[in-house]
Amino acid sequence: MLVHTVFDLAAWMAAALLGWWISRRRWLEGYSSRPPFRDQPFYFASLALGAIVGALFFGSFNLGLAGLWTIGHSIAGAIAGGIVAVEIYKLLHGIRGSTGLPFVAPLALGIGIGRLGCFFAGLPDYTYGTPAALPWAVNFGDGIPRHPVQLYESAAMFLFLIAFLTALRQRNVFVLRNGFYLFVGWYALQRFVWEFLKPYPPVIGPLNTFHLICILLLTYSSFMIWGRRNVVRQAV
Numbered sequence: 001m002l003v004h005t006v007f008d009l010a011a012w013m014a015a016a017l018l019g020w021w022i023s024r025r026r027w028l029e030g031y032s033s034r035p036p037f038r039d040q041p042f043y044f045a046s047l048a049l050g051a052i053v054g055a056l057f058f059g060s061f062n063l064g065l066a067g068l069w070t071i072g073h074s075i076a077g078a079i080a081g082g083i084v085a086v087e088i089y090k091l092l093h094g095i096r097g098s099t100g101l102p103f104v105a106p107l108a109l110g111i112g113i114g115r116l117g118c119f120f121a122g123l124p125d126y127t128y129g130t131p132a133a134l135p136w137a138v139n140f141g142d143g144i145p146r147h148p149v150q151l152y153e154s155a156a157m158f159l160f161l162i163a164f165l166t167a168l169r170q171r172n173v174f175v176l177r178n179g180f181y182l183f184v185g186w187y188a189l190q191r192f193v194w195e196f197l198k199p200y201p202p203v204i205g206p207l208n209t210f211h212l213i214c215i216l217l218l219t220y221s222s223f224m225i226w227g228r229r230n231v232v233r234q235a236v
Contacts, residue, residue, distance in 0.1 A: 004125060007117025014113055015106035022105055027168040031176040032101040043099075046089040047082050054081015062209045063126065065201040072126075075111055076191060076213045079184065083220065098224075100180030105164060108183060112157040119150035129197045147197040156190040178225050185221030188214040 022028065058077030063070055086099065118127040122140045129147025131137075137145030160183070167175035175182065192214040200208040 004117045004121040007120065008114055011110040011113035011117070015110035018109050019102060019106040022168070023102070027171075028101055028176070031179075032097075032099060040093070043086070043089055043093075043095075046085045050085020051078040051082035054078050054084070057081070058209060058213065062200055065203070065209065066126070068126065074210070075114070076187075076210050076217070079107075079187065080213050080217060083184070083217075098178070098180050098228075100183075101176070104179045104183045105161060105168075108157045108161040108164065111187070112154045112161065115150045115154035115157070119148060119154070127198075129194075130199055132197075149194045149197050152194050152197075153190065157187070160186050177228060181221045181224045181228075184217050185225070188217035188221065192218070 055073040055075070055078035056071065058080070059072030059074035060070070062074065063072040090096070090099065115127075118125050119138075122128070123142060127150055128140055129149035131144050132147045133145065134147070136148065138148045139145050164175065164179065164183070168179075192211055195208055195211050195214070196206070198208070200210065202208050203212060
């Protein structure tokens with residue numbers, strides 16, 4: 001799994017550099033309620049703890065359903081866990097407004113690069129797709145051409161990143177006000193589709209664990225955007 005580790009490190013570094021680059025251009029000024037680390041260090045501690053717990057729990061749970069009793073991790077689980085932890089923290093400390101905008105571009109880039117690592121890690125990573133008879137199907141070494149779902153997700157996140165950065169440069173008020181929720185909604189929507197092309201065991205009907213997480217994330221995204229619609233209108 002060395003190749004996966006290399007891509008994970010590359011994803012973290014690229015995400016950090018992109019976040020720094022955006023901050024230097026001050027595109028987000030006035031549109032994020034995220035508290036500075038020096039003022040609210042436990043905000044970031046809550047975010048990290050929630051993301052880690054969500055990633056490990058849902059990743060391991062899905063592997064367990066498949067009969068693979070080992071520790072796993074999940075991006076969808078990390079996003080869901082991080083959201084729950086931060087929303088609880090904000091509620092307890094009276095923080096209003098979106099605090100996730102600065103994380104959007106780094107997350108999109110990190111996921112896009114990280115999924116490339118999943119692709120090159122092959123079958124042991126357990127993120128491959130179902131068998132397919134398509135010209136671009138990939139044989140990961142077992143003689144079965146499969147959907148390269150890792151590349152599908154990577155491409156989807158890179159497309160989102162391009163659109164998001166374009167909107168930031170143009171100072172699009174709707175995107176600046178709802179950027180994090182748009183990211184969550186897009187991630188959930190595209191991930192929901194790709195899950196039908198994965199061999200994960202179903203939990204309810206044809207839906208697997210990550211289908212259900214994506215439904216919750218999409219509901220959260222839609223609810224938050226709808227609830228902030230008057231704020232955006234007043235700012236225009």
